[in-house]
Amino acid sequence: MLAIVEEQAQTLMRTAFSTVVREAGDLSAGLFTPRGEMLAQAVTGTPGHVNAMAAAVGQFLQVRPLPQWRAGDVMLTNDPWHGTGHLNDFTVVTPVFVEQRCIALFASTSHIADVGGRGFGPDANDLFEEGLQIPISMLFDAGQLNDTLMAIVRANVRDPVVAEGDLYSLCACNDAGAKALLHLLQDFGLKSLAGIDEHILATSARAMQAQIAQLEAGVYTHQTVIDGYRNPLTLRCAMTISATQIQLDFAGSAGASRFGINVPLPYTQAYASFGVRCVVGGDVPNNAGSLQPIEVLAPAGSLLAAIRPSAVSARHAIGQMLPDLVLGCLAQVIPDRVPAEGASCIWNPVFRGDDFVINPIYNGGTGARAGKDGLATTAFPSGVRTTPTEINEATSPLVTWVKEYRPGSGGAGEFRGGLGQRLEFTHQAAKAFTVSKMFDRIDHPAAGRQGGEPGAPGRVFVITPDGSRVTLKGKGVETVANGARLVLETPGGGGSGDPQARLESARLRDALAGIESTGPADV
């Protein structure tokens, strides 16, 4: 079953247009029962998409009940509350028919580089500034393309060729999944998934509950402060562990923001449940069954359960911090399995100039793990990949002069935090360009655990042609002037355990590589 959804994801990646999708794997695919329950996901999927999509298909079935679906239908939305949390993500749902009966649905989501409005970034004050919004609609009606819808999409985005291509890719992705599913059914001599689906979901739910049952029941609370748009934000979590369930309640967290960092509840649920699942029951397949024992609550209208028409474009900058918050609760229950805090939110600047827009993804370090150093420059909790420098330079006039480890950025500890990286960019023709920033852990670095030190905070600055240095904030769009050099330093992960206890061999290894932690990072 996993193989089919994997095939879907591979097809999407092979055919997708936007650089972020094709090189970075910022896409997700899943197989759903006719009742709208997610049965399997592709491993390449990123949790924010996968787990949010798990809820989305049910919305599609409400708008168009199962009996109305026909072979060749494809439905589409980018509604942040019915999809995966911001307008850039398009979710496409395709039914699979065997002998005129819909036996399953495939859904896939990918990030489309531009959807009009202000462009991908945190600066809008409401949803309408953020671009084109498409309610759940027919993209193909029994195989017939909805020309009007496609024309509307083309007319409202800055790169219509790419957007149109991406929508076709999503359809191809679902078609590939359907084709593989039909082969598999044939191999098994089956005409539907009836029975199999219930078995998978029930087994997964039971396995997840069994893992939860091994945790000590109780209420565990944790809070953390993150950078926010202009002012720091406090996030709070109360985790209630019972015999068969974990409830996460974010009551008491910050209220809604005036800017585009609000998080629709499905996206909050997606990353909060991932925070549990990455250390509890990680070997249980991710599906509606294994997600069911985790309940996620947040007060409607707050930052973590934003309501229409709040601006939500950069919702990942907040949502991807949630696993660290959840892990802070779990550290009180299973301290020997929980990593220290990491850079957590991806650093995905949007670079725009006269004739180009690119959205590469860069990562900081992950937190030190139980008995192991953190991973250097690795996406966590997001599941995306980085974009090759050569591809960024083939698709834009920017030159990446430096993309290298940032020595000393991993928080010291018996086990060191993962390293961040340093990046330097100029425009080949010395022209100005803009950068849209949605970065965190600049004012609030990743905390260590059990005596480990925090990782180095992130930094953003510009070196002007006269050599002076201008520090930039972590969020918002700014212009990098003619001939200037933009420098990004992604955050390091927190360390774990007393730095004095670090093994001599590990110290020597770091020293030889020139990456040892040297205490608080210098400026």
Next chain:
Amino acid sequence: MTKVGENRLAVDIGGTFTDLVLEWGGQRYCDKLLTTHQDPALGVMQGIQQLLDTSGARPADIDLLLHGTTLATNALIERRGAVTGLLTTAGHRDVLEMASENRFEQYDVNIDRPIPLVPRHLRLPVVERLNAQGDVLVPLAEDSVAACIPTLRDAGVTSVAIGLLHAYANPAHELRVAEMVHAALPQVSVTTSSAVCPEIREYERFSTACANAYVKPLMARYLRDLEHALQGLGFGCPMLLMTSGGGLTTLAAAREFPIRLVESGPAGGAILAARLAAEHGSDAVLSFDMGGTTAKLCLIDEGQPLVSRAFEVDRSYRFKKGSGLPIRIPVVEMVEIGAGGGSIAAVDALHRIQVGPRSAGSEPGPACYGRGGEQATVTDADLALGKIGEAEFAGGAMRLDHRAALQALAAQVGTPLALEPTMAAVGISETVDENMAAASRAHAAEWGKGVSDRLLVAFGGAAPLHAARLAQILRIQQVLIPANAGVGSAIGFLLAPVRYEVVRSRYMRLSEFDVAMVVELINEMRVEAHQVIDVAAGDAPLVESCNAYMRYQGQGYEIAVSFSASDLATDSPHQILGDAFAAAYAALYGRVIPGQEVEILSWTLALGVEVAKVPALGAPAQELSEESGLDGASTQDLVVTMPGPQHGQALPAPLVQRATLAVGRLLHGPVLIAEPHTTTVVPMGSQVVVQRDGALLINLLDAGDIQHA
């Protein structure tokens, strides 16, 4: 191979066994020995000597030697290659280690990324910079290269990879750095990324260059030793090397690009399976090669294995995609999992039997080898189940120890699960077969294909023992076990075409198609291919095939679109390519995208010896004979592993010698058919017929009735 004669010797060094096949005087002689890891040439020479002794051939009689080896793969997996340095564009020294910045397993926070072949202190910066068009932004600072030399020398580096950004578009800087390194350190091997893999995406290109550099000194030494040893024995014939792409290449090319030799054994197996598919008139085959360490499964449609340009070596996390080192070379597309005769069985925390991916290898090997192995392996289970004709195991060169096998089965699996050793063996056997079935299904699904309607072609020492049960699980109806199944890959080498592929990245929009540039590029690639192929092919007629790697503008991955150089001489070559792309795209993804600009990223040209179409043999229906008596057959207890009323019971099964079975002979299962290097298990409820070419065709009559959870 029209020029060279009929007397040929093929040698395949695998992780556990070294297989040899000699074709001499119209006869085929085979041998199988344990691989001598300390000095692989030693085992090869022993095997050759044995074959010469058996056949009576003299070294001077041999016209051609064909060789494939897993040596490069093993060196990469075991990190036993050269102390390697990487000279790379300043500001980018961590490309190799930052990789794709992702986690290949989302739900495990404890994963580790593959350890790079070149450590950070040996990744040294060179000041220079090109842009994506290959234009120079910063000229090469030669003093920055000179400054690296002492570090390389002091660290004892014996091989250097050079990987500079955008070198696929312009190799000038890499070539100059290579020249300087060679002048300063003449003993050191040098590999440039632009020669080994001139393709965009720096991580994959540098990874390929470093892997090539890492195995280059070791492979050069091995190939030289082998060449000397062969000459010492009196061999004067040329030697060709099997490549991972399923073609043969020269010794000189193999020394320069040894990375192209990884996985050459499995490629040989795929070629054998493709030939058998043609001979037996099957256009949908699943090839199943199971040796001592791994199982390889490969789809063959219309007689052709799938070929791609992306591959990962050393998938350290349960063979999971993304957990290995990426290598961009032409490869036969297949799935490989840690399921071989030597795979070790254990019981996990959830009381499930797990098999592999760890292997007992050839030293110490399975417990039943009696070489001190204490772990229970698949071979130990097979022995306990009565699946192995013991007298024939490894050509009779090894006596198997039953007691040691049962002890290991009891200690590692039986006792923890409160099972008798025999039932532990059933569990192990079923687990490994289920693992292989799951891998086959996943692989087929990834390519949008099914498995149940295929012919399963099984070879390699362990495959004939497991093939029928695997087929049952996959609902496959027919299994073909070729003659000399135990040494299938080496036989594949004898069938392999001499073929060499060259690749170049050159970006072009289809709407701005530059015919003159493409013609020049193709000519250049043709010259390079000729340099390799002419030595190997002699005066045999050659065929040329070209591919353009095309995509819609802005897509991330390209699809191969084949064309011929003569298309370029027509009035509208871009039209021909555009139409071919649309057709290929529609076939792959279901629909084309109207009005979208198409672009071309890279080009390949392959030259190969013309391969004659293989005629189908036809079934031996006229000669079918079902005799009641089995002359000279002994009887052995065979345990039923298939779920059902007789699950776990030992039933007497005749053990017959394959050599005694005439063409057309039909036997009913259960029966064991033994041959020098393996045993074919024909289960109850199925029948087997000997084909015209000596292959065994098993019909699993009950396959349709079997229920699976």
